[in-house]
Every structure is written in C-alpha cells, then in structure tokens.
Amino acid sequence: MGAPANVVRLHPVGIEFEVEENETVLNAAFRQGISLPHGCKEGQCSACKCVLTQGEVELKKYSTFALNEMERDQDYILLCRTLAYSDLEVELLNYDEEVLSKSIPVREFVGSITGVSALTHDIRRLEIVLDQPLKFWAGQYVDITLPGAETITRSFSMANSPSETKALAFIIKKYPNGRFSSKLDGELVTGTEVSIKGPYGTCFRRENRNGAMILIGGGSGMSPLWSILHDHIGSGENRPVYFFYGARTRNDLFYLDEFEEIAANNPEFTFIPVLSHASDDNAWAGEKGFVHEAVSAHLRRSPPGEDVDVYACGPSPMIEALTPVLQINGIDSDRIFFDKFTPANT
Numbered sequence: 540m541g542a543p544a545n546v547v548r549l550h551p552v553g554i555e556f557e558v559e560e561n562e563t564v565l566n567a568a569f570r571q572g573i574s575l576p577h578g579c580k581e582g583q584c585s586a587c588k589c590v591l592t593q594g595e596v597e598l599k600k601y602s603t604f605a606l607n608e609m610e611r612d613q614d615y616i617l618l619c620r621t622l623a624y625s626d627l628e629v630e631l632l633n634y635d636e637e638v639l640s641k642s643i644p645v646r647e648f649v650g651s652i653t654g655v656s657a658l659t660h661d662i663r664r665l666e667i668v669l670d671q672p673l674k675f676w677a678g679q680y681v682d683i684t685l686p687g688a689e690t691i692t693r694s695f696s697m698a699n700s701p702s703e704t705k706a707l708a709f710i711i712k713k714y715p716n717g718r719f720s721s722k723l724d725g726e727l728v729t730g731t732e733v734s735i736k737g738p739y740g741t742c743f744r745r746e747n748r749n750g751a752m753i754l755i756g757g758g759s760g761m762s763p764l765w766s767i768l769h770d771h772i773g774s775g776e777n778r779p780v781y782f783f784y785g786a787r788t789r790n791d792l793f794y795l796d797e798f799e800e801i802a803a804n805n806p807e808f809t810f811i812p813v814l815s816h817a818s819d820d821n822a823w824a825g826e827k828g829f830v831h832e833a834v835s836a837h838l839r840r841s842p843p844g845e846d847v848d849v850y851a852c853g854p855s856p857m858i859e860a861l862t863p864v865l866q867i868n869g870i871d872s873d874r875i876f877f878d879k880f881t882p883a884n885t
C-alpha cells in the first residue's frame with residue numbers, strides 16, 4: 540500500500556483536497572475537478588505562484604523566471620511543481636472566483652487528425668475529431684500527445700468555438716526543429732491517432748460583461764482569441780471589440796477575409812493588424828511597430844474607462860511588454876487575462 544494522501548488547504552477560499560505521493564498539487568486539484576490559477580503547468584510562467592504557510596514540500600524543476608531565489612526563500616511555491624510531504628496550508632495570491640466556479644474536470648480523450656492546412660508559411664491549422672465531446676470555455680487549451688516511441692506532449696489552445704465539442708481546431712506555429720510542430724508538414728496526416736487531455740487554462744471569455752473587450756495576440760496567439768471572438772459573437776452580447784494582432788510582415792497575416800466579413804456584420808468590431816518588420820513596406824497603410832506600442836497608443840487616444848476586459852495570448856516577451864502598458868493605462872489587473880505560450884521543457 541502507498542503512503543496515505545496528504546491534505547492541502549487553500550486560503551482564503553477554504554477549499555480542501557487530497558494530494559497523492561508523486562503528484563503535483565496542481566494535478567491533484569485538476570484530478571478532483573478543482574481549477575486553480577495556472578498557465579503552463581510546467582514551472583515556466585508563474586501563474587500558479589502562491590505562499591506556503593505550513594507544511595513540507597519539494598519543488599520539481601522550474602524556471603527562475605517563474606520563481607526567483609528570494610521568493611523561494613520567502614516560502615513562495617509554484618503549485619504545478621509542488622510535491623507534498625505533509626499536509627499543507629497554502630495562501631492563494633491571485634485567485635478568481637470565476638475560475639473556481641467554472642472548473643471543468645480534466646479528462647482524457649482519443650483524437651484522430653482530420654486535416655492539416657497552411658495558413659501562412661509557418662502557421663498551420665490542425666483539425667482533430669474526438670471520441671467523445673469535450674466541454675471547454677472559449678480560450679482554454681488541451682495537452683496533445685503524439686503516438687510513437689518518444690512521448691511528445693504539447694499544449695495547444697482551441698481555435699474553434701466551444702459549441703463544437705467534438706471537432707477541434709488549433710492554430711499552430713512551426714518552429715525550426717520543433718519536436719511537435721515540425722511534424723505538421725508530413726508526419727501528422729489524416730487518420731493519425733493522438734491522445735488529448737484537458738481542458739486547461741484560465742484565459743477564457745468572461746460572459747455578460749460591459750464595456751470594451753480588447754483582444755491582443757501575436758503569432759499563434761490567434762488560436763484562443765479566434766475562439767473567444769466567435770464565442771462572443773455567438774453569444775449575442777453587444778460590446779465594442781478591438782482585436783490587435785502582431786505579426787512580422789504581411790506574409791504573416793491570415794484570416795483577413797474572415798476579419799473583413801466579421802467587421803462588415805458587426806459594427807462594434809475593429810481588427811488592427813500591427814507589423815513589426817514593415818518599415819520599408821510603403822504599401823502597408825496599417826499600424827507599424829510592436830503590438831504593445833499600438834495598444835499603448837490606442838489606450839492613450841481613447842481611454843477605455845474602468846469597464847474593459849483584456850485577453851492577451853502569445854509569446855512571453857509580448858505579454859511581458861504588454862503588462863506595464865495595460866497597468867499604466869489604469870486597466871484593472873482583475874480584468875486582464877493572458878496565456879503565455881512558454882516553450883515546453885521536454
């Protein structure tokens with residue numbers, strides 16, 4: 540018989556659950572249908588950081604960008620890396636009632652690839668049909684594991700609206716020698732079976748809010764935002780929506796016809812592509828520079844007031860450049876939702 544499970548008590552929410560030996564606290568919570576603040580689940584992003592007020596723990600390998608030495612000395616921990624050696628008392632730093640109340644138990648699914656298509660020179664759309672419906676909120680992600688001798692598991696955000704529960708779509712950027720993404724051009728063909736686990740993620744669309752909604756994406760950060768946008772449109776809610784999308788050049792833009800159609804049918808919708816490498820592209824009449832600079836200029840020109848939700852998804856440097864811009868412009872941190880697409884550590 541294994542060691543008896545330890546108990547984790549979360550403050551100030553008063554939630555209590557068991558954690559088994561060799562199981563991280565975050566995974567134990569997922570297993571029991573409790574969604575705690577999290578992002579990458581791999582010790583890279585810091586979204587699950589909180590304070591251990593009592594108990595013995597060991598932390599699996601993590602990035603010091605997510606938890607620095609000083610914080611560790613002050614008993615900060617990352618729930619996604621924490622193994623419990625006794626009962627624990629944990630103080631959550633940033634918990635969100637809506638994340639807790641909208642927890643969807645994490646489950647495993649069998650998927651079969653139904654298509655891979657090119658959206659740009661290095662962005663692919665991957666389509667997968669599941670053996671059973673997956674309930675998720677727009678903006679969430681799953682872990683996809685490829686078959687084969689060496690296990691490759693990567694996180695990808697659903698691009699489809701949550702109303703489609705069995706046919707999932709993903710927008711994926713190809714990295715040179717990317718263990719997962721480089722297989723999109725050849726190896727991952729129609730009929731390939733994959734394992735899927737989820738849903739994960741806290742950057743999901745909050746319903747029935749007032750004021751503007753600002754979506755900010757870079758590269759494959761389009762994936763969850765495309766889902767959030769379509770879910771918002773499908774909900775029939777009315778609010779101004781500004782969609783800032785950062786890319787290098789015009790060759791990196793896609794879905795332009797679709798955006799045009801959405802704008803034609805939704806007078807409150809504005810798409811703002813921003814090109815970082817277009818200084819000598821005289822034919823480009825749109826925004827030039829980095830996406831956080833365009834967002835900053837927009838917020839200074841038209842301050843959104845208190846009622847605004849921001850959803851930002853993409854590479855960590857983009858999110859890190861954006862955060863101070865949003866703070867300086869007075870956007871409430873409780874209404875900023877983001878997913879950093881951090882690289883996997885295996």
Ligand SMILES: Cc1cc2nc3c(=O)[nH]c(=O)nc-3n(C[C@H](O)[C@H](O)[C@H](O)COP(=O)(O)OP(=O)(O)OC[C@H]3O[C@@H](n4cnc5c(N)ncnc54)[C@H](O)[C@@H]3O)c2cc1C
Nearest residue numbers: 694695696711712714717718719720759762880881882883
């Ligand atoms: C919560 C979450 C959601 C995500 N959603 C998506 C999504 O919807 N679409 C999507 O395309 N990706 C998404 N990602 C990233 C994805 O999980 C993989 O990390 C990415 O596809 C690279 O995997 P790979 O196996 O192809 O590359 P790897 O073999 O892991 O890496 C190959 C090379 O590329 C570099 N690299 C990998 N990722 C990055 C990066 N983000 N920035 C800079 N260099 C990098 C590595 O350093 C390495 O040199 C998400 C990540 C997280 C944490």
Ligand code: FES
Nearest residue numbers: 578579580585619
């Ligand atoms: S560091 Fe724990 S979820 Fe990212």
